[in-house]
Structures are given as structure tokens and as C-alpha cells.
Amino acid sequence: MLHGRSSELAVVDRLLADARAGRSGVLVVRGEAGIGKSALLDHAVADGFRVLRGVAVESESVVPFAGLNLLLGRVVDQAGSLPPNQAAALRSALGLAPPDGGHCHLVGLAVLTLLADLAERSPVVCLVDDAHWLDPGSAAALLFAARRLEAEGVVMIFAARDLHAPPFPAPGLPELRLTGLSPEDSAALLDAHAADLPRYVRDQIAVEARGNPLALLELPAAQREGHLPAAHAHRVGALPTHSRIQQTFADRIGALPAATRELLLVAAADDTGDPGVVFKAAALLGVGPADLEPAERRQLLRTADGRLVFRHPLIRAAAYRGAPLVRRLAVHRALAEVSEDAYRGALHLAAATTAPDEDVARVLARSAEDARGRGGYAAVAAAYQRAAELSPDVGRRGRRLTAAAGAAVEAGQFDRAGALADRAADLLDDPLELSRVAHIRATLAGEQGRYAEAATLLSRAARCAAHEDRVLAGDLLFAAAQNAWTARDLAAVREIDAQAAGLPGASEVHALARAALGLEGGDLADALAALRELVAARREGCRSNAVLAWWLLLLGDDEAAFDWAAGLERESRAAGALGVLPRVQAYLARVLLHLGRFRDARATAEEGLRIAADVGQVFSVGFLHSVLAELAAIEGDEERCRASVARLTGGPPRSIRAACALALLDLGLGRHEAVLERLAEVAGGAYRLYAIGSLPDLVEAAARVGRPAVAEDAAAWYERWAEHTGQAWARAVARRCRALLTDEERWFTEAVELHRDSGHPFDRARTGLLYGEWLRRARRRSEARVHLRAALDEFDRLGATPWAARARAELRATGESRSRPGPDPLSTLTPQELQVVRLAAEGLSNREIGAQLFLSPRTVGYHLYKAYPKLGVASRVELGRLDLGG
Numbered sequence: 001m002l003h004g005r006s007s008e009l010a011v012v013d014r015l016l017a018d019a020r021a022g023r024s025g026v027l028v029v030r031g032e033a034g035i036g037k038s039a040l041l042d043h044a045v046a047d048g049f050r051v052l053r054g055v056a057v058e059s060e061s062v063v064p065f066a067g068l069n070l071l072l073g074r075v076v077d078q079a080g081s082l083p084p085n086q087a088a089a090l091r092s093a094l095g096l097a098p099p100d101g102g103h104c105h106l107v108g109l110a111v112l113t114l115l116a117d118l119a120e121r122s123p124v125v126c127l128v129d130d131a132h133w134l135d136p137g138s139a140a141a142l143l144f145a146a147r148r149l150e151a152e153g154v155v156m157i158f159a160a161r162d163l164h165a166p167p168f169p170a171p172g173l174p175e176l177r178l179t180g181l182s183p184e185d186s187a188a189l190l191d192a193h194a195a196d197l198p199r200y201v202r203d204q205i206a207v208e209a210r211g212n213p214l215a216l217l218e219l220p221a222a223q224r225e226g227h228l229p230a231a232h233a234h235r236v237g238a239l240p241t242h243s244r245i246q247q248t249f250a251d252r253i254g255a256l257p258a259a260t261r262e263l264l265l266v267a268a269a270d271d272t273g274d275p276g277v278v279f280k281a282a283a284l285l286g287v288g289p290a291d292l293e294p295a296e297r298r299q300l301l302r303t304a305d306g307r308l309v310f311r312h313p314l315i316r317a318a319a320y321r322g323a324p325l326v327r328r329l330a331v332h333r334a335l336a337e338v339s340e341d342a343y344r345g346a347l348h349l350a351a352a353t354t355a356p357d358e359d360v361a362r363v364l365a366r367s368a369e370d371a372r373g374r375g376g377y378a379a380v381a382a383a384y385q386r387a388a389e390l391s392p393d394v395g396r397r398g399r400r401l402t403a404a405a406g407a408a409v410e411a412g413q414f415d416r417a418g419a420l421a422d423r424a425a426d427l428l429d430d431p432l433e434l435s436r437v438a439h440i441r442a443t444l445a446g447e448q449g450r451y452a453e454a455a456t457l458l459s460r461a462a463r464c465a466a467h468e469d470r471v472l473a474g475d476l477l478f479a480a481a482q483n484a485w486t487a488r489d490l491a492a493v494r495e496i497d498a499q500a501a502g503l504p505g506a507s508e509v510h511a512l513a514r515a516a517l518g519l520e521g522g523d524l525a526d527a528l529a530a531l532r533e534l535v536a537a538r539r540e541g542c543r544s545n546a547v548l549a550w551w552l553l554l555l556g557d558d559e560a561a562f563d564w565a566a567g568l569e570r571e572s573r574a575a576g577a578l579g580v581l582p583r584v585q586a587y588l589a590r591v592l593l594h595l596g597r598f599r600d601a602r603a604t605a606e607e608g609l610r611i612a613a614d615v616g617q618v619f620s621v622g623f624l625h626s627v628l629a630e631l632a633a634i635e636g637d638e639e640r641c642r643a644s645v646a647r648l649t650g651g652p653p654r655s656i657r658a659a660c661a662l663a664l665l666d667l668g669l670g671r672h673e674a675v676l677e678r679l680a681e682v683a684g685g686a687y688r689l690y691a692i693g694s695l696p697d698l699v700e701a702a703a704r705v706g707r708p709a710v711a712e713d714a715a716a717w718y719e720r721w722a723e724h725t726g727q728a729w730a731r732a733v734a735r736r737c738r739a740l741l742t743d744e745e746r747w748f749t750e751a752v753e754l755h756r757d758s759g760h761p762f763d764r765a766r767t768g769l770l771y772g773e774w775l776r777r778a779r780r781r782s783e784a785r786v787h788l789r790a791a792l793d794e795f796d797r798l799g800a801t802p803w804a805a806r807a808r809a810e811l812r813a814t815g816e817s818r819s820r821p822g823p824d825p826l827s828t829l830t831p832q833e834l835q836v837v838r839l840a841a842e843g844l845s846n847r848e849i850g851a852q853l854f855l856s857p858r859t860v861g862y863h864l865y866k867a868y869p870k871l872g873v874a875s876r877v878e879l880g881r882l883d884l885g886g
Helices: 006-020 037-043 058-062 066-072 076-081 084-093 104-119 136-147 183-193 199-209 213-224 232-236 241-254 258-270 275-284 289-297 313-321 325-338 342-351 358-373 377-389 394-410 414-427 431-447 451-465 470-486 490-499 506-519 524-539 547-554 558-575 581-594 598-615 619-635 638-648 654-668 672-678 688-704 708-725 728-742 745-755 761-777 781-798 801-813 831-841 846-853 857-871
Strands: 025-031 050-055 124-129 154-161 175-177 301-304 307-310
Touching: 006 025, 006 037, 006 124, 006 154, 025 037, 037 124, 037 154, 050 066, 058 066, 058 377, 066 104, 066 124, 066 136, 076 084, 076 104, 084 104, 104 124, 104 136, 104 154, 104 598, 104 846, 104 857, 136 154, 136 377, 136 598, 183 199, 183 213, 199 213, 213 241, 241 258, 241 313, 258 275, 258 289, 258 307, 258 313, 258 325, 275 289, 275 307, 275 325, 289 301, 307 313, 325 342, 342 358, 342 377, 358 377, 358 394, 377 394, 377 414, 394 414, 394 431, 414 431, 431 451, 431 470, 451 470, 451 490, 470 490, 470 506, 490 506, 506 524, 506 547, 524 547, 524 708, 547 558, 547 581, 558 581, 581 598, 581 619, 598 619, 598 831, 619 638, 619 654, 619 801, 638 654, 654 672, 654 688, 654 801, 672 688, 688 708, 688 728, 708 728, 728 745, 728 761, 745 761, 761 781, 761 801, 781 801, 831 846, 831 857, 846 857
Parallel strands: 025 154, 025 175, 050 124, 124 154
Antiparallel strands: 301 307
């Protein structure tokens, strides 16, 4: 019985009841040490559930996927049923297959699928205690899976300590915070478990425990064993609760026989709980299994599921920290000798070493590369950092710190990476090594939006590398030019272009400089020609270059941009490359928006945001929200538009994208003066590159308020850009702009003709609406109806509500009335349901769909179950007969 926890137990019971009904749930339980988190997890061990349980430990927090190994080690034999790339990633992460460099998020997808498979036979409860000590790879994989649980019948509960422990961030997951028991509940707990003690002693213990359940249980035990005299309050009362409890455990351990204390120390230092490893190491120290009995009798340590388990993590901490340093060093040497895991053995060897030692440093560096192959970049960083600390040679120390910094970048530990890079730079004098450090610093600056600083660092790195590795120098300068362009530092672009002269890749740096300088106010024709050169140069053998889609967008070639981005998205999904995917989806969503595939654009952007949150990628979030903001603007949904715009705070170009989305909203709602105000900065030409699509909005608003001169410069630039792209849709829009500014019909007719065989249905409908309005004002009503009908049909299909209302009103003014169409069945689907039904219609199984969309097969089935009645079908066969777009 858990005293005083009725409401908390009810939360867990609801999760279990939902899982029995096939619904999944997640909970993060937080609180101080001993507050009852583990007891709540014990309550979740329910009949009829497959229970997976693990306790993360501090010394394992640098071992790649150690937590996952403890949790899934007994079910990993079922990984054979997973999709091949997931199975390979999971086996590699758990050390059961050769390292394959897999990403922890692909491992997370494997965990999700495995849990869903287990839940096919019975509901699953997955319990992780002391989650704050999880290694980063395990934490990322488990949280990735937790965020995607929907309809599997799986419960995941993480218990994490609030104080005196590392943070365990789990944004987006429901939390339950445990606080101390009330005086009444504390008294009831003591009455139940310490009735043999006098009342005044129990009262004193209640005051000392401050409502902490573990303290309420352990202080009476310490009292009985003689480790808590009557004056104990004066001895430990000033200590925080976790320290009081740990001191109590330390006193109880100190009273054990020396051989038992030694065996407890081995078990605490080992952390795997493997009796074979513990007893082998203990034998080297002269102790054996029989010495465990006094600790078992006092309920400090027990055997469960074939492992040695401390009854509470604080007992482990007390057993380790209470031992003298010389004994800890001896224990780590013994564990290093018997360990069969290279990485763990290296860590024990390092823990047993107190002075610089190149042999140990070399072993640790080798183990770091093994961790890299398993996708544990945080572990790589930790191993290289410790190897550096043990390196007697200054140069080797600097190189290992550089390697640690690079791995920390890969792990997303940017502050740590920066500090390591700074330390490395102070130790190195080799130009090539210094260039690598500068590259790391530049990567950090770029990730944090400091593009000008990144360009400067990369330029310096290229100077360092130029005498040793000219190819590397050229690559660094190309990246420098990209960052300088993003920062709109055109002077730096020119300097970098000059610096690249004579180096391999100089022609590409020069092409990038021509594009940047031309699009930012120079020779527009030459800029677009340079972009075409870049696309041609980088297209072959550079499939992962997502920025190529951006260049194609600048060229107005949306079809080519779609082909490139869609292909890269497919490859990223197949490889589980989630670090790349959000950026690719940002470009793909923008292309889909241009092509009038609004549902697909929304589905892509929303999935991109979910994945970006999972992998901690900040760059793509603003870009994805700009697409969602424009979609909401087209639909006239002001609340949704402003909510997305709120995520675009900051300087240009994000502020420009925000202005463009809000201007489009205002234009659709007839607020033309507001459009001119929002796009004034764009009209000045400072940021036209980021707002090409909004220049026609500025022209239309200016024409509406009778101030065409405001938009003439922007319209002329847009027309030059459209002509040099050679794209029919862009030239059509340019003709429409000229028609609005000159009021001459011939430009409308040319625009309509150019639109005829080109994409961009939203732009085509806008042209038809404006021409229809012009014809109606000219009293040519029958001709106007033709264009207005076509525009209305397109707006209705696209869900462009305010634009459809405007077309319907114009059509009514010609004497023809058109009722609003009924809802399109596809519009009733959520973006995720739309993705699922399209893939199902192509014949993919639930498991194949789940692998593509990073969902469990059961969740895929759940989405199909919800989508079928919305579409009026009952099977996959019927789905195949529907027009699902795409």
C-alpha cells in the first residue's frame, strides 16, 4: 500500500486501463530522491502486461545505449521481425552486430516498432527508473518512441530526480510531480512499518524525514541497527533529504563485514548487474558470492531476473562514494581486466588511472571509434575527452580534444563542443589541425544563426588548410561563401571569392559569389546563370545536398526542385537519416505550396516540425512555420496564420517571411493598405530574394488603392527575374502585374495563355479572378464568367476560402449565382491520415507505412480505421479507386 498517493496511483491506473483497451500512454514522474517514484513504478507492474524495466546508473551515462541494453536486452531476440534497417540499427546499438554508424533516432524507430510488436500479444509496460542517468543515445531513442505512441497498447513511464542530478528534458510529454507526504500520511506509514519503535522516536523520525517516504522507511531501520542515536537530529538535520538518506545507507554499509563491503563496491562500480562480471572481478580481489549474504539479509542488494540489483540507487551511490579512493581504483582495475565490452573496459581502465598514461589514452581513443560506429556520439565525445586528459603529449591532447568537440557537435551538445574546441585551439600549432578546430567553431556558429561569424571562421580555417590540404581549403571557402551570403555580408562574399582563386573548387565559389551578388542587386541574368552552373556542378554525386532545392526555387524551377527534394526525402526516410529530414522537408513543403498541393505541403511541414523537435534541429523550424503561415493565410484562417508567424520572431529573413505571410492574409481579406505597410521593406529591394513570391501581392495591393507607383520598381525587378528564369508560370504572373499597373488587357491575355500549360494553380486562379474582375468592369459579363468560374473552381478545390468568396461575389455581379460546394472528403482527414491512406492505396503494408512515416504499424492501422468512414470506404482495395491527389 502506498500511503498518501491515491491521486497519483489513479493516474497510473488510467494509463494501464487505456493500454488494456489498445491505447498507449506516456508519463514522466519527477521528484526528489526517495519521494516514491520507484514505488509508483512498482505499482505499474500489473498482471497481464509484458513488463520491461530498467534502472539507469550514473557511470553508464557515457556508455552508448547502455540504458537501452538494460531495458530491452531480454527481448532483442525479437528484432528479427523488424524492417532490416531498423533491426540492424538496434542490434548495432546494443553491441550485437558490427557498428554501422546508425543514428539514435533510427534506433528509436526500431524501439517503437519492437514495442508495438510485443503489444500484439499483450499490453506492454516499459519502466525507466533514474532516467536522468540515461546515456544520451538511449534517452533520445526512448523519447523518440514515446512521442509516437498512439494506438499500440504500450505504457512508458520515466522516473527522474528533480534535484542533485542532471536534467532529463522531455518536452511535450505529460508529467507528474511527487511531493512529500502530509504529516497524517507520514504518521500512518510509520505506524505500519515502525510500530515497534516508541511514539516519540517515530515523531522525531517524521520531523527528520520531512514527508519523504524512503526516509520514513530507512530511518527506522537505521535506528534498529544502532546507526541513528536519539540525538541524530543534531547530527544530520541540516542536510538535504537525499544526503540524510545516503548518509543512513553509508552508515549501514559501514557496519558490514569488510569482504561484503568490497563486493558491494564491485557491484556499484560495475553497474551492469551481471553476476558473472561482478563475481569474476571480485575473485581477483579475494572475495566471492558467499560474502553477499549480509547485504542481502539487510535488504541492501538482491538478485532479480538474473541480475544484481541495489534496492535503491542511493544505496549504490553510498557503496561507491563511501569507499576509499585506493579501493575504488583497485576495483576499476579488476573490472577492466574481466570486462568483455571494449568500451566499458576502457572506461574502467581510465577510472583506475590517476596520472597521464599514453597507453590508457590510446585504448580509450580506440574505444571511442567503436562507440561512433554504434551511433553514440555523446559517448565518443566523453571517451575522447577523457583520453585527452590522460595524454602526456600536448599535440595528441589537442587532437583528441578536437575529436571530442566534433563528436559533441554530432551529439547536439553545442556548449560542450565550444568549450572543447577552445581548449584544443590553445594546445595546437599545426595549421591543418587548427583548421579542423575552426571548422567545428564555424559549424556551431552556423547552427546558432551566427552566419557572419561562421563565414569568418571558415575563411580562417581555409587559410590554415591551404598549404596542407588544398581540396579541404576549397570546400571550407565554399561553406564560408554560403554563410556570408546568408548573413547578407556581400563584402565578405567578394573577399572569399578572391581568397579561393587558384584552389580546387574555386569555380564553384565564384559561381556562388556571382549568384549572391547578382540576386542582391547586381546582374540578375548572370546570377541566375551562375545558379544553373552550381546546380549542374553539384547535382551529380551530391544527393545529400538539400540546399540545391533552394537554388532551384530561386531559379523558379519548382518541378525540378520537387524532384530533387522528394528524392532526397525518400532516401532520408529509407536510411532513417532524421538529422537531414527536417531541412529537406522544409524545402519540399515550400515547393508543394508553390505547386498548389496544399494538403501535401501541410502534411510535410507538420511532420517536419515533429521530427525537428525530436532531433533538436532549430534551423528548419522557422522555414516550416512560414509554409504553414502562408497556407493559413490563403485559407483566411487568421488565428492559425498568426500562431505560425509567432514562431518566426527575429531578424531577417525570418521577419521578412512573417511579413509576407501576414501580407498575403491581409490581401485575401481586402486589407490593402496593410499589405503596403508590411511589404514596404520588400519594395525597397533589401530582401527581395526572400520574398520573390510576395512582390505580386505588393503590386495587387498598390493597384487596389490606386498607388501603382509604389510597386513599379518591385514589379520591374520581378519581371526581369521571371524572364531570366524562362518559367512560364513566373512570366504569366509578371504579365498579370503589368496588367494591374497599366490597366491594359493584352497583358492579361498573355498571362492567361502562359498559365495554360504551367503549374501554380493558385497563381493561375488569381490571374483568372483579376482578369474576370477587369472584364466585368468593362461590362463584358459573359467573357468575365468564363474566367471567374475557372478561378472559383480552383479556389474551392484549394480551400482558399476568402479568394473563393471574392470570386463568387464577382460571379454573382455578372448575373450568375454559384452555391458553395460540399466538403471534400480529403479535407476531413488529418495531415497524418492523408499520408497514411495514400501509402496504403499504393499497396504498402502497415509495417512498410510505419517505417516510412516513423510510426508503429498499429498506429498506422488506427489512422486507417479513422480515415475509412471519412472517405466512405471499407478496405484498401476501395482506397485504390479514390482520387487521393499527390
